[in-house]
Amino acid sequence: MKASRRAVPEDARPGTVVAARSAIVALTTAFLSATGLLALLAGRVARRVVTPAARGTDTTIVDVDTTAQTITLSHSADTVLPGRYGLFTTGTQSYVKVGTVLTARADSVTRKLLTQIDETDRLTSAAAFSGWYFAEPGELHLPFEDVSIPTALGSCPAWLFPAPAVTDVWAIHIHGRGTTRAETLRGVPVFHAAGITSVLASYRNDGDAPRSRGGASALGATEWRDIDRAIGYARRAGARRIVLVGWSMGGAIALQLALNSAHRDLIVALVLDSPVVDWRQVLEHHAGLSGIPKPLTRAALEALTKRWAAPLTGAADPIPWDRLDLLSHAGALVAPILILHSEDDDFVPIGASRALRDRRPDLVDLEEFDGARHTKLWNYDEQRWTSRVRDWLVARGLSGGGASDS
Structure with a gap:
């Protein structure tokens, strides 16, 4: 009597097994890559949270009128605010005070200078608008x-x-x-x-x-x-x-x-x-x-x-x-x-x-x-x-x- 042979299931054939293993490896690699990417991105976002904030620039000095003692800044939600503020600057002055809004246009705001600026002063265009007002x-x-x-x-x-x-x-x-x-x-x-x-x-x-x-x-x-x-x-x-x-x-x-x-x-x-x-x-x-x-x-x-x-x-x-x-x-x-x-x-x-x-x-x-x-x-x-x-x-x-x- 011949021994009976059990049919080999289609999905258990050697070629299919290799292909399945390859697919699993590929999916696992993709998952780990995606997880690693998420972890990397999450780490970058998290690092921003705990890194001590450095003062950046958020305002541009457009013009300084030393005769009228006014300063023109780029228009923003901050620079158009009424009241007294400070402005971190670079050049011959590191910090100046600004007061009343004199004119506000679509792209600029002119304010009264509360710090004396004369013709010998040179300010770069990059500045930071501040609520500090008093610096010392x-x-x-x-x-x-x-x-x-x-x-x-x-x-x-x-x-x-x-x-x-x-x-x-x-x-x-x-x-x-x-x-x-x-x-x-x-x-x-x-x-x-x-x-x-x-x-x-x-x-x-x-x-x-x-x-x-x-x-x-x-x-x-x-x-x-x-x-x-x-x-x-x-x-x-x-x-x-x-x-x-x-x-x-x-x-x-x-x-x-x-x-x-x-x-x-x-x-x-x-x-x-x-x-x-x-x-x-x-x-x-x-x-x-x-x-x-x-x-x-x-x-x-x-x-x-x-x-x-x-x-x-x-x-x-x-x-x-x-x-x-x-x-x-x-x-x-x-x-x-x-x-x-x-x-x-x-x-x-x-x-x-x-x-x-x-x-x-x-x-x-x-x-x-x-x-x-x-x-x-x-x-x-x-x-x-x-x-x-x-x-x-x-x-x-x-x-x-x-x-x-x-």
Whole structure:
């Protein structure tokens, strides 16, 4: 009897098996390549987030009239704003101040110069429009001292503006990402007039303070520790009530301090200008404006939470998004908060500030501007900004100087 032969299935024939294996290898290679490409792109996006921002140019100087003391700039949403601003320049002047808009055309804006420019000055066309206005502490014409705040990374320089009389109320002013303590100078006069001593602090990687390992920004997740040392400095000098004043990322740092500071018992109020309340919302907003696909944005944000991804992202330490989301921790806040934010802020949208107000209406007052842009509310309407801060401080018994009875 002949042994029966079982038919070989068509898909198990040698040629087919080889072809199938080749297809699997090809698909696997393609998948890994696509995954690798996504990881590479996500890493690049993530690296942008934590790389300390450098000041770029966003404005062109079209003309300077030294007789009329006017300057003509390219037209943009910033250069057409009413109010007083600064302009970072190169040439014989590194920074000039500009005032009233005199004429606005489709492609240019002419403003009054508030810094004297003469015929011998030469300015290049590239410039950066700024809300700082004051560039140096001496411009406030108030007594101040250069002081150093000891931190784990070394000494962080700061400016100290003593109150007119001895007081136990101190304000710690915290600048934003990619800027320096000079950004906060415009906020000092209202606190000085209220009888409050001010410390304008620096923190790691801001160009004034020491550099951390890797030099990457942690978006406030580690920077708050340097500012906590500034609070400790104030405490040792007699401060018993601390007001935190944060601008943009400085607002995120102030909120971290309100939750985590070793001196939390002294923090009695927060004044926040255009604050970052939830970084994920801000970064997703910018990714959308840049046309970055949502899956890539999510991959980049996820990569920043992983220690193993550090060589790809440039982050020295994982970014704790949940801890930086103050909406999730709103219930833990205890100090009253004044937020000043503009509906037209296209850099840090106002939505998260509104959400924080809605979650803690017992603590949070939100002063909404319209027309002003990111951290330019003081510039846009100085009288309104100043009076709102002053009245809020008075209502909380923080104005007038002197020591508390407690």
